[in-house]
Amino acid sequence: MKRFIAVTAVVVAGFSALASAQSTATKPLADVAKTEEARRKGVSKPAKVYTNGSLRSDTAPAVPAPPTPATAAKPSGNATPTNISPGMAVPAAPTGAGKDEAYWSGRMKTERATLDRLQIFADSLQSRINALLTDFVNRDDPAQRAKIEADRKTALAELERVNKELDQQRKKIAALEDEARRAGVPAGWLRPGA
Numbered sequence: 001m002k003r004f005i006a007v008t009a010v011v012v013a014g015f016s017a018l019a020s021a022q023s024t025a026t027k028p029l030a031d032v033a034k035t036e037e038a039r040r041k042g043v044s045k046p047a048k049v050y051t052n053g054s055l056r057s058d059t060a061p062a063v064p065a066p067p068t069p070a071t072a073a074k075p076s077g078n079a080t081p082t083n084i085s086p087g088m089a090v091p092a093a094p095t096g097a098g099k100d101e102a103y104w105s106g107r108m109k110t111e112r113a114t115l116d117r118l119q120i121f122a123d124s125l126q127s128r129i130n131a132l133l134t135d136f137v138n139r140d141d142p143a144q145r146a147k148i149e150a151d152r153k154t155a156l157a158e159l160e161r162v163n164k165e166l167d168q169q170r171k172k173i174a175a176l177e178d179e180a181r182r183a184g185v186p187a188g189w190l191r192p193g194a
Contacts, residue, residue: 104180104189111176112192115169118162125159 132152139145180190 101189104185107176108190111173118166118169122159122162122166125155125162129155129159
């Protein structure tokens with residue numbers, strides 16, 4: 001029992017010492033406010049505050065168009081309706097303006113369907129080439145082997161052509177995604193099944 005009382009006394013003494021240290025270490029809220037007000041008065045230049053209006057969007061084309069008489073009068077930087085002077089050309093709307101979800105998802109669906117058809121055709125050509133190679137190896141007649149080899153070479157040439165078309169189609173899809181991104185189209189509009 002004596003041990004319990006001693007431990008309790010030490011704990012109470014520790015808490016009271018901690019409480020007194022905290023009360024003397026903390027400043028009243030009014031003093032903190034006065035200190036902060038003095039600090040703010042001493043700051044000579046306010047920090048830069050960025051808003052949505054101060055950021056410009058990335059709608060510029062990848063390759064700048066040659067200047068025309070209407071665009072030659074444009075100022076450098078962002079031309080917004082508030083800083084356009086009379087006689088200056090009004091900036092064009094983004095490329096995606098007026099084009100809805102059905103337009104973008106339809107274009108992407110068409111491009112992906114073309115890619116799928118080409119991929120299926122390439123796979124079937126590869127299967128034909130494999131079958132012709134197996135048939136070539138299993139034939140003994142030189143005339144039949146020559147005919148099979150000619151068919152296999154034709155199929156190989158066709159497969160090479162289809163693989164080039166596949167690469168071009170993948171590039172078209174990437175270009176369409178990039179065009180949609182520059183036009184500010186939501187990514188969900190281009191997803192499969194959209």
